[in-house]
Amino acid sequence: MPSRTSEPETSTYEEPERALRTGRLGTPGLLFSVLAAGAPLMAVAGTMPTAFDATGVVGQPLLFLVLGVVLGLFAVGYAEMSRHVRNAGALYAYIARGLGPTAGACAAHGALVAYSALQVGVYGVFGFEVSSLLDTYRGVTIDWWVPALLAVALVGGLGRLRIGLNARVLGVLLLIEVALVVVFDLAALAKPATGRLSPHAFNPHALEHGSAGIALCFCVAAFIGFEQAPAYAEETGRPRVVVRRVLFLAVGLVTAFLALSSWALTLAAGPQDIVDSAQKQGSGLLFALAGKNLGTTFGDVLHVVFVTGAFAALLGLHNVVARYVFAMGRDGLLPAGFGRTSPTSGAPAAGSLFQTVVSVAVVAAFALTDHWPAGDPTAPVTHLFTWTGSVGVLGVVLLMAAASLAVIVFFVRRGEARAQLWRLLAAGAAGIALLGIAAYSVRQLPVLTGAGPDDALTWALPGIVVLALLVGLVYGLVLRARRPGAHAGIGLGEEACPVPGALPGPRGPGARESGRGTRL
Template identity: 65%
Template sequence: MTTGSSSTSQSGSGAAAGTRPPRRGERISTFKGQERALRADRLGTVGLLLSVLAATAPLMVVAGVMPTTFGVMGIEGQPLLFVVLGLVLALFSLGYAEMSRHVHNAGAFYAYISRGLGGTAGAAAALVALVAYSALQVGIYGIFGFEVSGLFATYLDTDLVWWIPSLAAVLLVGALGWLKIDLNARVLGVLLVIEVALVVIFDVAAVGDPAQEGLSLHAFNPDTLSGAGVGTALCFCIAAFLGFEQAPVYAEETSRPHILVPRVMFLAVGFVAVFFALSCWALTVAAGPSAVVPTARKQSAGLLFFLTEDVLGSTFTDVLHVLFVTGMFAAMLSFHNVVARYAFAMGRERLLPAAFGRTGASGAPGTGSLLQTAVSLLVVVGFAVADDKPHGDPTAPVLHLFTWGGSVGALGVTVLMVAASLSVIVFFARRGAARAQGWRLATSALSGLALLVIVGYTVKDFDVLVGSGPGSALSWALPAIIAVAALAGVVQGLLIRARSPEAHARIGLGNEAFQLEKAAGDMTDA
């Protein structure tokens, strides 16, 4: 599948046909051209891990997701939720990682689902993935603009409407997305390391200077996970893990995808579960287990900064505010890269126009990057037009754009995980490997059922997630976005199967389909 193997075979066939061999340094084309395959050998374990972890936006989770879960849902045992979800996603990763040894495709979720459940299901998954990851990325532009405008007001005494920094971020992320992924990995890595270091400093300081209740482990008591808010808290917390499942998206850009992709997924899940569980526990220690919920309700998203001000001083808190913004930027860039690669994979298989299935001179999916930039601009401009207040409505970027986008995206990705769990079981069972892979199929079934329960709670409590109230149309209209995307994908898949069974059979094969066509053409010529 790599361009190196393709080039060698082609130069060999060219020599056999009597044509001149390529001169030293001359570029050799693959069957469909180098533009139909993402450039391999560009990411190692560290680069892939950093790209994946950047999407989790650690500081955004600690400063945003955790205070919301404490305050809105009133769940003291949130640290235990991260442990539980870590176990569920580790079970999911066992089958998902094994699938990655057999399927190397930038389409990841939809490629896996295609291999197990067929091309029509794959087409549905492709559109759901495109919509979900796009919603996640665009949503972050909202809270990014809000935070940057707050920094301008605090430190420069300047009123800056939120959508100005949001639009600037859209353009900058689009420019970086157009460049080589090597640069992106370095950008993401630097921001991620600094971000994690600051949170660890807070964790250590909180443990060293606890509230009056001391180093209490009450937050890990199962009795704290009771009440109606637990299901909704699971919906919030699973969004904190999103990113680990993106590792297979970059499979074509690694030298040993069958080794690196599973390794990175397990490292990412393990790191996220431990890091967030401990950091969430540190919040309870700093505020006090009995006081963390009322304090979160009072401080809202300012909980972390309120606690660091008391424990580490104003200078550290100021730095934390700035790194909060850069961490969000890293997450936006990471999700942008994923959406661009999904668009590339879909274009390569005619689920999107063929132009999306080509790469630029750098080997990156440029057209897909442009698509995501255009979508982001349209959405941010739409919210900006709707925000008719002189200095911007603070509820528009956070309570609307960020919350709506994040909730829709998290729902979509969780649905894809459920389908992928089923696909793993069917994939190996159809190949007669059910006995050999029995324990992996069992873990896929268990994780799939657990994730399905979370999907049910998410849809049921969507009005709580987006703060719209039970009677609001948003409680069904926003989840319907994922349902409509899935239905549209099914219709597209059925149409492709009726018009071109060969194209339908290639859904999910990626560049392998072109290699098979080349081999068939060579045999015909012979």
């Protein structure tokens, strides 16, 4: 078996074609990958104006700080778990190790649907924005789905390459979009609309008008992405250090960025006028304020970078889904062919192809129902983003809540409850908060999606998440009955013995650390 010292590009897994290549990512590469998937510019230009418009809450910056605390508590237990579990299945692997293989199978299918939905929704945004830019600056009119499908092909091609190359692409695109938003933020701080820096948006009284609960549901979507760091653990040289570091860096940086940028929006428009401005400008609010404060050229450049930022998010989410598919194929939750990597790049090529096919199918389905003029976002491109985005965010938040419980059970079963007490308390508090946000999101789904109170979407969208979880549950139960060895290996990943018919190592509290990681 090759060692990591002599061959850092090769995993310690006994079948290299069933393993991701180690040593491909360091702290910067992993940080760029997870932050880009969170689409920071899309959050500022899309999520924030929509939340101001739909909820009338001026105190968004305060809500971002509150969510930062909640997700920081989540990261405490989640990061500690990353020191014991090294698996591309990330959320579902953690749940399997804490709550059992059947729960892991359930979570795996839920994660696959949730992250796929998030990515496909962004194709709608990307397609419409490219279509609009071409119409505005070149007088070329094309349907949104044309650039969307071209993006599917390009992202699919990049997803089959070395993760190191992907990380560099994501890093460049991420730095550009963040830099431009920071320039806007500084301009708003230097020249606020009212002539003075108002801290009103951070005042709890700013949450009294409007629906703070619904605003919280919008805001949590802007944080999705940081929890993806463990999905790359097998491709880092020092996963116990790098993944943990990136999780805390990501939560801290995203919280600061979102709180500052939402405050800058209120300053640029004026705390008393931000809601009215959002209702009038919609998703064009950021670009209008940027053009007003920094000139039309800057506003135009920011709009173009919005498109490149959306592409970065597509690539980041695609990479995550490909790794989930790979992990599921390796664990027997999908056909075994998906659990193999490219012999040249070491990337999960079959998983990448899987997500490309899914994206083409969904974009094509929405395109076939599009009878509106080119460049009109009324439907179905708006539906593609709002519907799939709602499914994705709800699914991820539920999985994060389940992962919090899994962290607690994992360490209690290992007999480490006393040593890890403060981390378990943090995980419990975060889990309760996340479960509450998920429940409230389901209740307020008509507002979040723009559907009527009696619309079938109010039950159909959460029904997709429930259906995915049920499919995973049934599959897990069938696997336990028919292939107990494979069932026992769910969530073990490269720690499972790859010899056909062999059972994985013990899962009990007395499990010892092996040279390949923590084996339970």
